[in-house]
Amino acid sequence: MDYSKLAPSLAIAYDQYTEGREALADHVQEDQMPGFVAPRDFAKPARVVVTLECAPDADLQDLESTAGIEINAGGDRVRTAIVQLDALPTLTQHPGVERIAPAQPVHPLMDVAPQKVGLPAFRAKTKLTGRGVIIGVVDTGIDARHPAFKGRILRIWDQHARAGTGVPEGRYGIEYKGDDLVKSKDDHGHGTHVAGIAAGSDTKYQGVAPEAEFVVVKTKMTNVGIIDGIQYVFRLAKDLGKPAVVNLSLGGHSDPHDGTDAMCKAIDEQSGPGRIVCCAAGNEAEDNIHAQLDVKPGEIQRIPCIHGPDSKGVVQDLWFNGWYAGSDQVEVAVTAPDGLTTPYQGVLPNGPKGSPYKKYQLGDWTVWVGSPGPDSRNRDHNFGVRFQAPANATGSRTWTLLVRGKKAAKQKTRVDVWALGEGRFSGPHARNSMTIGSPGTATCALTVAAYTTKTRWKDIDNNNREAIWLKQDDIAPFSSLGPRRDGKPKPDLTAPGALIVSALSRDSVKNRRWMTDQNHVAMQGTSMATPFVAGVIALLLSQEKTLTSDKAMTKIAYATRNGKKPDADTWGRGLIDLAK
Known part of the structure; x- marks a missing residue:
């Protein structure tokens, strides 16, 4: 398995799958991980809907005859496919495939408006x-x-x-x-x-x-x-x-x-x-989903995030999506509401040698922290944190992301983090920009x-x-x-x-x-x-x-x-x- 080609959420899911199908099925939530199908019936293969970012004019015809890999028509540098998790290692070895990511959720984001911007006059003049x-x-x-x-x-x-x-x-x-x-x-x-x-x-x-x-x-x-x-x-x-x-x-x-x-x-x-x-x-x-900070080598900064239930009262998983320059390095840790903290985790080697994602248990919550090497698309570092909620989770809680500077090409490292799910950053690092x-x-x-x-x-x-x-x-x-x-x-x-x-x-x-x-x-x-x-x-x-x-x-x-x-x-x- 070449982990360097996998998006963070796909790498975590594959590691869960290797632990046992139940480990993946328990945490596949349709609204947050919609690309995964992990039935408990072992007669049906666990599979994932993915995007494939490919080399220019990549020839994937040999993959179309590979068991467990189904590639859709359309696209050149970006294609889509359905892949059985057992066939994922084979897909990562193909030289034409540069990155594999699971389907990610999006959400739906109008009289006087035409008159306000001059539309009626424009149509009358142009007849369009x-x-x-x-x-x-x-x-x-x-x-x-x-x-x-x-x-x-x-x-x-x-x-x-x-x-x-x-x-x-x-x-x-x-x-x-x-x-x-x-x-x-x-x-x-x-x-x-x-x-x-x-x-x-x-x-x-x-x-x-x-x-x-x-x-x-x-x-x-x-x-x-x-x-x-x-x-x-x-x-x-x-x-x-x-x-x-x-x-x-x-x-x-x-x-x-x-x-x-x-x-x-x-x-x-x-x-x-x-x-x-x-x-x-x-x-x-106005939602405080973005946080930004500048951290010096050796300095520790903290970003609190309030995590509550969704509109239906259900506490779902929370994700942090963090980015910083590829020339720099930081270490990240997470503190739970009760004070339990993960170790600081720096950049981990990713590729055929192993996964750059580690699992920690903070009380009854499971926390995955991923810190791979530079991303193949933009050469920047991407760290990810996934908080897996226990089935009986209720109410709101405050998690804290700790960022410790390690290496900075320009004295400070700018770190940007987005909260996915029902998370809202608070404190001086919360930003409305880059939303x-x-x-x-x-x-x-x-x-x-x-x-x-x-x-x-x-x-x-x-x-x-x-x-x-x-x-x-x-x-x-x-x-x-x-x-x-x-x-x-x-x-x-x-x-x-x-x-x-x-x-x-x-x-x-x-x-x-x-x-x-x-x-x-x-x-x-x-x-x-x-x-x-x-x-x-x-x-x-x-x-x-x-x-x-x-x-x-x-x-x-x-x-x-x-x-x-x-x-x-x-x-x-x-x-x-x-x-x-």
């Missing part, structure tokens, strides 16, 4: 409607029966559907078209709302590009499913001879936050003339922050409602901030995202306070700002089929703030101003 352009919505699905989408949904790939043969990009789920489109349901409602903003055609709350067509992927909300979905949309668009824009109103923080993870690299690989991807910046600006995760950190993606155009609405029961937490005509307070960890700017631009009224899926359950009628609902988030931009891109693609993301950014005008250039880490280039 999005005709001849495909909008790919990779999300929770779509209500194909909603009148806002009548006759304009070309395909739905439902990745959740069972017993299907899938598509070339992923041999799972079912592809629907024609009369069968209605068989796929959006029981969450997020995807339907997003699609309505981008290209809904109803007269009351019309979308930005009301004559564009849809290709929809009801994703399992993993990076693997999303990569497969992006490749699927662009392949279909190419087959139909049409330009396409893909909307990704979702994201996560399992990545290095510098655009080098598999999902970001897949977006960069797939983007080009007539192929553009729009991504949500995220909604974590844009993958896929929003992709270099070629248009990453969108959210602007508040509306704070009041009337609900379906004729009650006046107000979002007192929002400030009219300003950045939404939740909109995640840049830059990337490598200092490159994100987000790219800002668009209306709070509050936005759009299509309501009849298969979803919504609080009546947010419903404006039986077919529409108000939502907020960078999820809502992103399809606004995707709709604008569809308008531009209907005029220029070979438009690229870079050229689109120069075509769009941006509003200034009090006559000054806005803060780039918050607004990107600024709020889109279609009137200009």
Whole structure:
């Protein structure tokens, strides 16, 4: 086994598997480790859905005939596969495979908004409607029966559907078209709302590009499913001879936050003339999920993290995702709420000789600490900590991450850490910056922050409602901030995202306070700002089929703030101003 090619969570899972299948099955949580399938029935193999980061033009044909390895079509440098854990050592030995990572969870991240940015005047002047352009919505699905989408949904790939043969990009789920489109349901409602903003055609709350067509992927909300979905949309668009824009109103923080993870690299690989991807910046600006510190050699600094139950009252596993320069070295330890502490752990050699991950028992909690050598993608160090909760865990607790400097090329080492799960950092090291995760950190993606155009609405029961937490005509307070960890700017631009009224899926359950009628609902988030931009891109693609993301950014005008250039880490280039 070459551990140097494995992502931290996959290396830990493989080590658990070698201890016994029960050890892995006990800790496979669908929402946090969605790529693993570890049935207790030993007649069925334990397997994992993975991304493969490959050498240029890598030939993997010999792997396709290897038992326990199934590689999907689509992609070049980034591919996806389903691998039995027993076959994982064989996969790591292939010279064309550089990195293997399990599926990582992501989560779904719009009237007056069009008028606020000059959309009606722009459409009236240009006569653009999005005709001849495909909008790919990779999300929770779509209500194909909603009148806002009548006759304009070309395909739905439902990745959740069972017993299907899938598509070339992923041999799972079912592809629907024609009369069968209605068989796929959006029981969450997020995807339907997003699609309505981008290209809904109803007269009351019309979308930005009301004559564009849809290709929809009801994703399992993993990076693997999303990569497969992006490749699927662009392949279909190419087959139909049409330009396409893909909307990704979702994201996560399992990545290095510098655009080098598999999902970001897949977006960069797939983007080009007539192929553009729009991504949500995220909604974590106020959540204290990021901590940053500068530590000198020999110095110890502490980062407390409050870990509580989720919205259902369940205490789940917690992960720390830490990064620092490859030229430096630090040692990390963890202190439990009762004072029990792991030893300090520095960089451990990784590769064929052994795993760079160690397991510690702190009371009834199991803590895995990983500190491998420099990451193959960006040559930086990545340390990971996984806190495995016992089955009877209740309430909140405070864990403390201890960081001790060991080697620094420039006197101090900057360390960035993100909390995955229900963890929130506290103290002087908590930061709101760098809260844009993958896929929003992709270099070629248009990453969108959210602007508040509306704070009041009337609900379906004729009650006046107000979002007192929002400030009219300003950045939404939740909109995640840049830059990337490598200092490159994100987000790219800002668009209306709070509050936005759009299509309501009849298969979803919504609080009546947010419903404006039986077919529409108000939502907020960078999820809502992103399809606004995707709709604008569809308008531009209907005029220029070979438009690229870079050229689109120069075509769009941006509003200034009090006559000054806005803060780039918050607004990107600024709020889109279609009137200009």
